[in-house]
Amino acid sequence: MSYLTSVSLCFLLCTYILADKSLNEVLINGDYDFIDLTYPFDNQTIYWPDSQEFQFTKKTAMFQRDGSWYASNDFTAGEHGGTHIDAPYHFLVDGLQVGQIPLNKLIIPLIIVDIASKVNDDPNFVLYKHHMDYMLNDNMGKPCLIIFKFGWSKFFLDKKKYLGINNDQLNFPGLSAEVAEWIVSSYKNVVGVGVDVASVDPGSSTDFPVHKILLGAGLYNIENVYFQRHIPDHGCTALVMPMKIAKGTGAPLRLVAICPKHKPEYF
């Protein structure tokens, strides 16, 4: 087909394409919410204490001689701050780097495990398997991303509280090694694990067993997920879209959930 024909047909058909039962129709007909689970990158973004914080290194913002506006910046940042992904390579020498993670692990059904009421703002809470005795060991059958909600997003603007900084120690909730082992051994279809705190390990951890277990099994981690509004615990699709740093150990992440506005009838 010539490009002219292609172009003209393309534009002619635009209104009709969407009359078909297409993905585009599904997404723009108002039945789904787009929920941003990402903190903005600015001078309040939380980084691990020894990491480079986000900052502009050169800022241009001025009117030109012809009266037009022009603005452009350079910036610097650590890979592991704000809402970000940990690639397996972060803790696994032959693990995937950020640029190698396949898209079918990044556009993925999302399961939210909301344990905020159990955590109850306790920075020493650690999630063990007994907290989830009612969960079955059955394989879930489909690939998915699990995000644990500890209820910590409300502290993000208070870095001392969010990280639980006390002298050189940190204190915030996290997963136990037991839960990490359980996920990788019983749920082979889980491709990644996210948390709404600064680390999948509890803040007090110094040897990071949860990182080692999850990344060691080839999963990716997502840290500092931003829960600013209600999100259904199932039925959403996660868009896990890291900056494509080819050899990245991690990267700033745009994390979005596409969620049905109405609960499935069977629920």
Place this chain on the structure above:
Amino acid sequence: MSYLTSVSLCFLLCTYILADKSLNEVLINGDYDFIDLTYPFDNQTIYWPDSQEFQFTKKTAMFQRDGSWYASNDFTAGEHGGTHIDAPYHFLVDGLQVGQIPLNKLIIPLIIVDIASKVNDDPNFVLYKHHMDYMLNDNMGKPCLIIFKFGWSKFFLDKKKYLGINNDQLNFPGLSAEVAEWIVSSYKNVVGVGVDVASVDPGSSTDFPVHKILLGAGLYNIENVYFQRHIPDHGCTALVMPMKIAKGTGAPLRLVAICPKHKPEYF
């Protein structure tokens, strides 16, 4: 619902959720391709000549005393290199900054206008309206992103060729101001314009009228789109997922197309 009930039901129902005609089912049942339109960020990523190139500023990659691996980096970059978004604020003083662009403009039907055969590798090609005489001025009726394919991705690894560097001049294809005016005046539903070259303006431009017209009208631009394989000219959904730089004039972008594997029957 208690968190225990919620968690257990969630896990119990995982296999059944996807049996419903849900977005998750649509996306993982194999009828759609996920196509990455993003160049990796590494030391070959192309930046505008006066911009900070992508580079790691601190690299840690070593085995620890306990034998485990640990790797983590800091990095620096310009906002406007590699595959990236231009926010309206880049050329419009009261335009949206990157962190302000709403998600319903970033998860969006995608139209590809393939003019590569017309360009025929000519770095001086400029797209005018007469190249698209067969296009109608009818409003397309639905929000969409248009990406123009000039056939330039094959030169990306050769910076001199890709930018057409000749002394202090650049030469690569681009849009005319005429086409930009036409889009913003006739197609109010177009939310953004992308190109597979380093700028929406031709490389030889020094006053950037296309930037001024498109960003001035509140659209965003996408530059350095990576076409590494065939992509249908309609029917795809674009995921336009910039790093969420709150006050960014632009940002590194993860750009992905979700495309039906089979053409719609009417085509």
